Amino acid sequence: MRGALSARDLALVAVFAALIVVLGEAGTLYPFGAVVPITAQTLGVMLAGSVLGARRGLLAVGAFEVLVAAGLPLLAGGRGGLGVFTGPTAGFLLGWLPGVVVVGLIARWALRAAGTRGLIPRLLVAHTVGGVAVVYALGVPMLAVQTQVSISRALAISAVYLPGDAVKVVLASVVTAAVVRGYPRVLAQDR
Amino acid sequence: MIGLYVPGDSFLHRAPAGVKLLVLAAGLAAFGLLRGLGAVVVAAAVEVGLALAAGLGPRTVLAHLRPLRWILIVIGSLQAWLSGWQPAVVVCGSIVVAVLGASLVTLTTRTEDLLTALERGLGPARHLGVRPDRVALVLALVVRAVPVLSRIAGEVHQARAARGAQRSMRAFAVPFVIRSVRYADRLGEALAARGVDD
Numbered sequence: 001m002r003g004a005l006s007a008r009d010l011a012l013v014a015v016f017a018a019l020i021v022v023l024g025e026a027g028t029l030y031p032f033g034a035v036v037p038i039t040a041q042t043l044g045v046m047l048a049g050s051v052l053g054a055r056r057g058l059l060a061v062g063a064f065e066v067l068v069a070a071g072l073p074l075l076a077g078g079r080g081g082l083g084v085f086t087g088p089t090a091g092f093l094l095g096w097l098p099g100v101v102v103v104g105l106i107a108r109w110a111l112r113a114a115g116t117r118g119l120i121p122r123l124l125v126a127h128t129v130g131g132v133a134v135v136y137a138l139g140v141p142m143l144a145v146q147t148q149v150s151i152s153r154a155l156a157i158s159a160v161y162l163p164g165d166a167v168k169v170v171l172a173s174v175v176t177a178a179v180v181r182g183y184p185r186v187l188a189q190d191r
Numbered sequence: 192m193i194g195l196y197v198p199g200d201s202f203l204h205r206a207p208a209g210v211k212l213l214v215l216a217a218g219l220a221a222f223g224l225l226r227g228l229g230a231v232v233v234a235a236a237v238e239v240g241l242a243l244a245a246g247l248g249p250r251t252v253l254a255h256l257r258p259l260r261w262i263l264i265v266i267g268s269l270q271a272w273l274s275g276w277q278p279a280v281v282v283c284g285s286i287v288v289a290v291l292g293a294s295l296v297t298l299t300t301r302t303e304d305l306l307t308a309l310e311r312g313l314g315p316a317r318h319l320g321v322r323p324d325r326v327a328l329v330l331a332l333v334v335r336a337v338p339v340l341s342r343i344a345g346e347v348h349q350a351r352a353a354r355g356a357q358r359s360m361r362a363f364a365v366p367f368v369i370r371s372v373r374y375a376d377r378l379g380e381a382l383a384a385r386g387v388d389d
Contacts, residue, residue, distance in 0.1 A: 010328065011382055014333045017336075071300065083297060086293040088259070146286060147266040
C-alpha cells in the first residue's frame with residue numbers, strides 16, 4: 001500500500017466520477033453540431049486516467065460504476081441498474097476499470113518523459129491503448145459469448161463505435177495537455 | 192438524485208437486498224449452465240411472475256429492456272440467418288432473461304439498501320486497507336458533485352457560445368475540466384477542514 005488517500009484525493013475521485021456522469025447527460029458534447037450526439041462518458045474515463053493517474057482514476061471509475069449498479073440512472077441515455085452489468089455490453093463497462101489503470105500508467109510515463117514537445121503523441125498512445133484497446137479486449141469477447149457469435153463478428157458489430165472513440169482519444173489528449181499546462185497543480189501530490 | 196427503484200410493498204420489495212443479489216447470481220449461474228430453449232421459457236415465466244407479484248407494470252419493465260432493442264435486432268437477424276430461428280430465439284431470450292432478472296432487483300431495491308449490502312460485502316476488504324466509511328463518503332460526494340458540475344457545464348456552454356466557438360469541443364472540454372478540478376480543490380480543503388485527513 002502506498003498510504004491513505006488525502007482529503008484532496010477523495011474530492012478529486014468524487015469530482016471525476018461526477019464528471020463522467022455529466023459527460024453522459026444529453027447535450028453536453030456534440031462533436032458535429034447537434035447531428036451526431038456521441039456519448040462522451042468514455043472521454044471522462046480517459047481523462048480520469050490521464051489527469052488523476054492510475055490509482056485515483058480507478059477509484060473514480062469504480063465509484064461511478066458502483067452507483068450505476070446500485071440503481072442510479074447515470075449512464076448515457078438514463079440507463080443504470082444491475083441490468084447493464086448482466087447485459088451483452090457489460091464487458092465494455094467493466095473494461096473501463098483496467099482501461100483507466102492503463103491510461104493512468106502510460107499517461108504518467110508520458111508526462112514524466114516528455115516536455116511540452118512530444119506530450120500529445122504520447123497521450124494519444126495512452127488513450128488509444130487504455131481507453132480503446134483494453135476496453136474492447138474485455139467488451140468484445142463478452143459480447144461474443146452473450147450473443148453466441150465469433151469474436152470477429154462481435155468486433156465488426158462493435159466497430160461502429162470506433163470513429164467516435166477516435167474523436168474521444170484525440171480530444172482527451174488535447175484536453176489533458178491543456179489542463180496540465182493551465183493547471184499543473186492537479187498533478188502535484190500524485191501517487 | 193432519483194434512482195430506478197419503484198416503491199412497493201410486495202415480498203420482493205421486502206426481501207433483504209443481499210438475499211436478492213445472491214438469488215440473482217445463483218439464478219443467472221444456473222441459467223448459464225442449462226442454456227437452451229427450455230431454460231429460457233422457464234426463466235422468462237418465473238421473471239414475469241415475479242414482476243406481476245411485485246406490481247411492476249409492463250411499461251416499467253419494458254423501459255429497462257429498451258436499450259437492448261438494437262442489439263437484439265442485429266443479433267437476432269444474424270443468428271437466424273447463420274444458424275436458424277431456434278438458436279436466434281435462445282440467444283435473444285437469454286439476453287432478455289439476464290437483463291430482466293437483474294432489473295427486477297434494481298426495480299424493487301432502494302439504492303441505499305444496495306449500497307448498504309455492498310458495504311457489508313466490503314467488510315473483509317478492511318484487511319486490505321479499504322475503509323468502508325470513506326467509500327460511503329466518496330459515493331455521497333459524487334451525488335453532491337453532479338449538480339455542481341452540471342451547472343459548470345451549462346456556464347461553460349454559454350461562455351463558448353458567447354465567444355462564437357459553438358462547434359469547438361476543445362473550447363468546452365478544457366475550461367470544463369479545469370473548473371471541475373478547481374471545484375475538487377475547494378471540496379478537498381473543506382473536507383480537510385472537517386478533519387477527514389485525521
